[in-house]
Amino acid sequence: MWFPVPPSGYGGIELVVSLLADGLVARGHEVTLFASGGSRSTAHIVSPLASPPDPKLLGNPWFDAYHALEAYLYDGGFDVIHDHAGVVGPVVGAILSKCTGVPVVHTIHGPWTPETKMLYRTVARYVHLVAVSDAQAAMSGGIPHAGTVYNGIDLAAYPFRADKEPRLVYIGRSNPDKGPAEAIQIARGAGLPLTMILKRGELPEREYFAQAVEPLLGSDIELLENVSHERKVAELGRAAAFVFPIRWPEPFGLVMTEAMACGTPVVTTGWGAAPELVAEGITGFRRDTTDELIAAIARVGEIDAAACRARVEGRFSAEAMVAGYEALYERLA
Secondary structure, three states: OOOOOOOOOOOHHHHHHHHHHHHHHHOOOOOEEEOOOOOOOOOEEEOOOOOOOOHHHOOOHHHHHHHHHHHHHOOOOOOOEEEOOOOHHHHHHHHHHHHHOOOEEEEEOOOOOHHHHHHHHHHOOOOEEEEOOHHHHHOOOOOOOOEEOOOOEOHHHOOOOOOOEEEEEEEEEOOHHHOHHHHHHHHHHHOOOEEEEEEOOOHHHHHHHHHHHHHHOOOOEEEEOOOOHHHHHHHHHHEEEEEEOOOOOOOOOHHHHHHHHOOOOEEEOOOOOHHHHOOEOOOEEEOOOHHHHHHHHOOHHHOOHHHHHHHHHHHOEHHHHHHHHHHHHHHHO
16 A cells, blocks of 8 residues: 555556556456555555555554555455555465455565564465565475466556667666665776666665765766656666666566566576576676676677567566466466
8 A cells, every 4th residue: 555556656566466457357357456545447446545655654564454454354255365465464364364265365575584484384374375486486495385476567568679779777776685886886887877767765775875876976877766657668778788786586576577678688696586587698697796797788789679578578478477367366266
């Protein structure tokens, strides 16, 4: 309930939920979507909260608990309940599923930690967990999964562009794991200007920006925030490469598929799901060190823009995602 569905700006999970709900309706299913006020969908929308809470309160357990409880107490006669919420949702879902027998599916969008493993090991006895990548599932420590379904995007919303400009683009949070400071160093090392679309709304993000990113800014760095979808895909489409030097086990990385859909190769590390998303030498390059990433930038001209688009069409489209979840629902129900 923190961002509307679909999101007006930041909100990867909300984008996935929007495509899934609308895609299921298009396939003839009756869908109820529990989301914040201001959401839009062909599904029937129920909004326990009339408007999203202040983003500065992101993660507040009272809002999370209220939204989850209102959704699970709703008498909708559902065949399957699919939870994309945080920690409170699957806990309530486990109790409901144990008491009623209604199958509950929960997609894990975040990373595994000792704390999440402790909780999900119990939750998995009653809730069908879904991973967004095989890499994420492998890091669970043996916790049962109902399967892996890749996140999908609406290809119609990502115009393909074959001709590129000599510049790079970075999109991500102001967070050391996401590597925005390293992105600047890589662009400078490659001798190319960089456009950064940066999220720094939360206090830790603002603190990291002031400490590690802001001192590196210069005339060769264009900094953007809160851009429209149209501006984002325009920047992705014109760039010679999307540079994404993550330093953490990213469970999926939706922005990498967005870049490839625009025909733009991805230069990233081998962390998390990156090897499943980026085909080495075909849709981009995966390297470990900053120097290696700089060297990889010099090779992006070898990548065929059409091959980038084709990989997303085959594996990471909205249609592929909806079909994957539909098959899972049918099996469980």
